[in-house]
Amino acid sequence: MSMQLSEVRPLLKNYDLHPEYTEEITKKTIKVYTDTGPYVLKKLSSEFNPYFVDSIRILNEQKYSNYVPLLRNKQQQLISQYNGEYYYLMPWLVNEQEEERDARHQLLFKEVANLHKRTEKKISLDGQEATTHYEKLTNKWDEEKARFETFVEQCEKKIYLSPFELQAVTYYTEVSRAIEFSRKKLDEWYEKMTDKKSSRVVLTHGKVSARHFLYDDDGNGYLSNFEKSSYSSPIDDFLLFLNRTARTYPIQSDDVVNWFYSYQKDYPFTEEEMLLFIGYLAYPERLCRFIKNYSKKGKKSSELEANKQLVRAYWQFKNIEYFVMKVSEIENRKKMEAEAAEAQTES
Numbered sequence: 001m002s003m004q005l006s007e008v009r010p011l012l013k014n015y016d017l018h019p020e021y022t023e024e025i026t027k028k029t030i031k032v033y034t035d036t037g038p039y040v041l042k043k044l045s046s047e048f049n050p051y052f053v054d055s056i057r058i059l060n061e062q063k064y065s066n067y068v069p070l071l072r073n074k075q076q077q078l079i080s081q082y083n084g085e086y087y088y089l090m091p092w093l094v095n096e097q098e099e100e101r102d103a104r105h106q107l108l109f110k111e112v113a114n115l116h117k118r119t120e121k122k123i124s125l126d127g128q129e130a131t132t133h134y135e136k137l138t139n140k141w142d143e144e145k146a147r148f149e150t151f152v153e154q155c156e157k158k159i160y161l162s163p164f165e166l167q168a169v170t171y172y173t174e175v176s177r178a179i180e181f182s183r184k185k186l187d188e189w190y191e192k193m194t195d196k197k198s199s200r201v202v203l204t205h206g207k208v209s210a211r212h213f214l215y216d217d218d219g220n221g222y223l224s225n226f227e228k229s230s231y232s233s234p235i236d237d238f239l240l241f242l243n244r245t246a247r248t249y250p251i252q253s254d255d256v257v258n259w260f261y262s263y264q265k266d267y268p269f270t271e272e273e274m275l276l277f278i279g280y281l282a283y284p285e286r287l288c289r290f291i292k293n294y295s296k297k298g299k300k301s302s303e304l305e306a307n308k309q310l311v312r313a314y315w316q317f318k319n320i321e322y323f324v325m326k327v328s329e330i331e332n333r334k335k336m337e338a339e340a341a342e343a344q345t346e347s
Contacts, residue, residue, distance in 0.1 A: 003022070003024075003028075003030050003041070003043065004022075005019055005021060005022045007083070008022070008030070008032075008041060008082075008087075010082070011041075011080060011082040011087060012032065012034075012041070012089075014073045014074050014075075014080060014082075015071060015073050015074070015080075015089055016074070017032070017034045017036070017039065018034055018035060019032050019033065019034050020033045020034060020035065021033050022041075025040070028042060028043040028044075029041070029042050029043070031092060037091075037092070038091075038092035039071070039089055039090065039091060039092055040089070040090045040091070040092050041087055041088075041089050042087065042088055042089075042090070043085055043086070043087050044079070044085075044086040044087065044088065044227065045086075046084075046085070046086065048079075048086060048227060049206075049227055049228060049229070049230070051229060051230050051231075052079075052226060052227050052229060053078050053079060055203055055226045055229035055230075056069075056070055056078060056226065058119060058203055059119070059203070059226075062118045062119055063118075064114075064115065064118045064119065066111055066114065066115075066220075066221070066222050066223060067115075067222055067223045067224065067226065068090050068091070068093060068214060068222045068223070068224040069090065069091070070088050070089065070090060071088075071089045071090065071091065073089075090224070093214040093215060093216050093222065093224075094215065094216065094217055095214045095215050101210070101255070102255050102258070102259075104210050104213065105210060105255070105259045105262075106258070106259060106262045107213070107221050108208070108210055108213040108221070108259075109208075109238075109259045109260070109262045109263040110262055110263070110266055111213065111221060111223055112205060112208055112223070112237055112263060113262075113263045113264075113265075113266035113267035114266065114267075115202070115203065115205065115223065116202040116203070116204070116234050116237075116267050117202075117266065117267045119202050119203035119231075120200050120201070120202050120234075121200070121201060121202075121231075122198050122199070122200055123198060123199055123200070123201055124197065124198055125196055125197055125198055125199055129199075130190060130193035130194065130196070131190075134186065134189075134190040134193075137186060138183065138186065141179060141182065141183060141186075141283065144179075144288040144291075144292065145176065145179050145288075147288070147291065147292060147295065148168075148172065148175060148176075148288060148291050149172075149176075151168060151291055151294075151295055152168065152169050152172045155168065155169050156169065162303055162307075163303060163304075163307045164294060164303060164306045164307045164310055167307060167310050167311060167314070168291060168294075168310065171287065171310075171314055174317075175284050175287055175288070175317075178282050178283065178284050178317070178321065179283065179284065181282050182279045182280075182282040182283040183279075184279075185275050185276070185278050185279030185282065186275075186276070186279045188275050189272055189275035189276045189279060192271060192272045192275065193272055196272070199233075199272075200233075200234070200270075201231045201232055201233060201234075202231070202232075202233075202234050203229060203230075203231055204229060204230060204231070204232050204233075204234070204236045204237045205223060205225075205226060205228070205229055205237055206226065206227070206228025206229045206230060206237070206240070207225060207227070207228045207240065208237050208238070208240065208241045209241070209244075212224045212225045233273065233276075234267065234269065234273060235269065235273050235276060235277040235280070238260060238263065238277070239277065239280055239281065242256065242281065242320060242323060243316070243320070246315075246316045246319035246320045246323075247312070247315075247316050248315070248316075248319065249315060250315050250318055250319060251319060252319075252322050253319070253322070253323070254326070256323055257323060257326045257327065257330075260323075260327065261330075274331060278324055278327065278328060278331075281320055281323070281324050282320070282321070282324045284313075284317045286313040286316060286317070287310070287313045287314060287317055289313075290306070290309055290310050290313055294306055294310075
């Protein structure tokens, strides 16, 4: 149910605002028109990310100003509680910049690179973090691969296969190769990490999207909606973005590769980060999850719906595969060029 002016009017008084009328943007977001200009009021879930407010503090401490600020209420708080709900208020940005989709995303990822660069910090490693992560991930991947193999073997014993089973058997070879590729990258990452004494983390946005990159009257771009933000590896923002973007019909998107390298130009991944990034992306997580869920008795959706979900997961897998192969080619070429240049220097 959308927010009504009558229910938020008392809340806005706590910001010394006198609303004239409101306009629904989403079910949880409204544009508020006042005598001092328009604002955006956003309702948070009752269990919102506790790091949200901390992230705003960190941005200010690092003197990072390219984000849409949260306005403080009379108690100088960024989050207001009213009738058991949580809200925050922002100035309204016109966001009328007209540009091509590619240009907007290029600027978006340059800004994400800027965000990561400004908030980077080093963390010490005691030598066990990489081992723990490696063992946990390899065990999980090995278990899921074995489950897929068992499922296919059971299907092959049947005379008649359901549409879901037929699709799963058809996909098996590609999925198996993808898992092997992911394991190889993970092995390479672990080998690089064995002697590392430190690593880096950054303030990640948590939900990078062109919808969260807004323009002001002067055409300056700002990141908005840090509700999912946290300190983690720089690879996380693009991992989440790509997994979400790839959920579409099969398409070979060179634009996404270009956006990735717009980011890399300003804030390149380390060799270890790139290996882990590629390994994570290449792994067919969603396909394996659907096989697992289908195999559980009593937890099947309708056969038609299950098959639709599997096909969509396969489309996502193939879209990501294209990105992985393009980036792998580019990184291999860069590595060969660097080695050739080094050999020439030594000679």
